[in-house]
Amino acid sequence: MDTLWIGVIGTSLIAYALKLSGHSVPEKFLSHPLIKRINLLIPIALLSALVAVQSVTTKNSIVIDHRLVGLGAAILALIFKAPFPIVVLSAAITSAAFYNFF
């Protein structure tokens, strides 16, 4: 079994186990303020890291290319409070234009 299949199946199994565990544990167990606080911060750290890695790295090196231009467009769209699909589309269109014409 290759990496992709292990990723698909492993992620799915653990995702469901996490969801089900929430429906099974007593409320006070996970309602500690610090746990809640860290639970809000972990997605921020991981998603920000993913933004960075996906936009300026390729394999094990730092690569500045058309993707960063696309990300700039996404940031602009977010500053102007554009909805999610517009954010993604503006990044794709800008990046594609840069990739194809420069």
Added chain:
Amino acid sequence: MSRVSSPTFRDSLSVSFTVGAYGVAFGAAAVANGFSVLQSCLLSLLTFSGASQFAVIGVIGAGGGAISGITTASLLGIRNGLYGVLMAPILKVRGLKRLVAAHITIDESTGVSLSQEPRGINAMREGFWLTGFGVFIFWNLFTLAGALGAEAMGDPSAWGLDAAVPAAFLGLVWPRLKNATDKTLALVAATFAIVTTPFLPAGLPIIGTAVLAIIAGLRSAK
């Protein structure tokens, strides 16, 4: 099921369709990162948690191993467990219903349900089930559309798909940046991930930032 009150139905449906439509971005991104159409659709059907799905394709697509991908996705899935803790006393379901409820316990179903509080407990339950099933249906249909579309496109860069993926992550994290701690953490995590990429095995620069989140949580708790 009891009669559905119309404002709850409207809230649920609008959230379901809007969020479900992001499935196009996921399907396209998954294929652009080397996953097959079948694998992309299975992730949406079985994992059914947007951020986790984007994470596993993002990490593995960037060259990280299966363990790195699964770990990152699972760290993002912890919050669904916490939603379950909130939803269980509201839903009060047992057996098969509980197993189904767990699968559709995500950001949107929990969010809509909690937002129905002024309309009473029945509206909260209806909001949960309607939004959960609604997002599930639209998310999976749109994932298939995105995956098939991306497969037909060929070179992902020529269509901007390689930039759409980080933009999607940015769109997911942006609304979460509410105070100075959040924003600082986002910048530090992004910087950490970039700077360590040349030295650490793929995947670790991303998972490693979970430690930064814990440090930020401990510091801000003081």
